[in-house]
Amino acid sequence: MNKILLIGLSMLLCFACFTSCDDWTEVESKTLETGDGKSPEYYENLRKWKAETQHDMAFGWFGFWSGEGTSLGNSMIGLPDSVHVISLWGPWLPHTMTEAKKKDLKTFQTLKGSKVMVCMFMEYVGQGLTSKNAEGRASWGWTWEHASSGCKKCVSTDPEERALQVAAIEKYAEAIADSLKRGGYDGLDIDYEPQSHNAAELVSHPENTEVLVRAFSKHFGPKSPNPGTLLAVDGQVEKLTAATIPYLDYLLYQAYSTPSAYSLNSFATAISKKYTTETMTTEEVLKKLFVTVNFESYSATGGGAFSMTGEDGKTISVNRLEGFARWQPVVDGETYRKGGYGAYHIEKEYTISGKSGFYPWTRNAIRWVHPPQE
DSSP: OOOOOOTTOHHHHHHHTTSOGGGTOOOOOTTTTTSOSSSHHHHHHHHHHHHHOOSSEEEEEEESOOSOSSSGGGSGGGSOTTEEEEEEESOOSGGGOOHHHHHHHHHHHHTTOOEEEEEEEOSSTTTTTSOSSHHHHHTTTOOOOOOTTOOTTTTOSSHHHHHHHHHHHHHHHHHHHHHHHHHTOOEEEEEEOTTTOTTOTTTTOHHHHHHHHHHHTTTSSTTSSSTTOEEEEEESGGGSOGGGGGGOSEEEEEOTTOOBHHHHHHHHHHHHHHHOOSSSOHHHHHTTEEEEEEHHHHGGGTTSEEEEEOTTSSEEEEEHHHHHHHOOOEETTEEOOOOEEEEETGGGGSSOTTOOSSSHHHHHHHHHHSOOOO
16 A cells, blocks of 8 residues: 555554554445555545445444454454445443444544444333343333233233333433433344243334334434434344334345355245335345344354356355345346345454464455455
């Protein structure tokens, strides 16, 4: 790199003491390779490209964040330049923010133009902020019965009780939204796994999830008054109500064991038929869809094996992240754009034995969908 001008970014100069700039600023997009190194113009082009390219986006759930150390494996700025968005997995509340984290977050957002959501379980009212017991729930105005068999009155048929339930959910959402804003994040990713949490008042009842999402949409997402903010749901995205989908930017599908493009097309067909309505087209639904692999367990193999049709029309086997990046949804014979692809615990791929460079699987996937210019 002959022209590296990091004006006003003293923290990056500090990092340069520990690692080569090539480790985290490798050129990956045809839009970016017309620049002259990592000059301010390069980063301006990077941000412009991300703003204009809202399909086949690289994504990851990012854990073990510290924003410091001799390795960039625990820093957001260590991620490949062309990663559009991440979801923070781990401590995120404002009181957990160190100066190193604040600088790392700000640089990732302002220099690279990337977005940072926070991932949260939201099984019950107050989760992440207050205790799970009856007293903790009651502090939000939620006083209904809970048992191992489920919440017996979680969607009350009594109008007065239902109004109190809705108010409790909305009060909780307002508190989370306030914390996200104070932390400097771009939005929220709700971890939605109703089959795993069948006694929870929020995720076990789609009606309550809908209330929750609508409450957050006052602050984040496509229906909010705040452009550029994000609202997503991950996990069992096929179990949402159709009325919820317009309020979401992304449906982050945990397709960890999905073996083939055929299986992904089956899933895409199912959600498109469920969520396509008079106000939401199939194209709009599928542009929200991200398909993700599990790097917590399978980073060494790129998420595992995936079967698809190659460019010559023959069936090939590739690593799952590459396959997910290359796959485009086919529904009723028509091909659509997807929102993107990514990995759970993307930081586990920072270095891979036998592979050169940092984040080798993600960089390879990015090159497939946004190839460098010759």
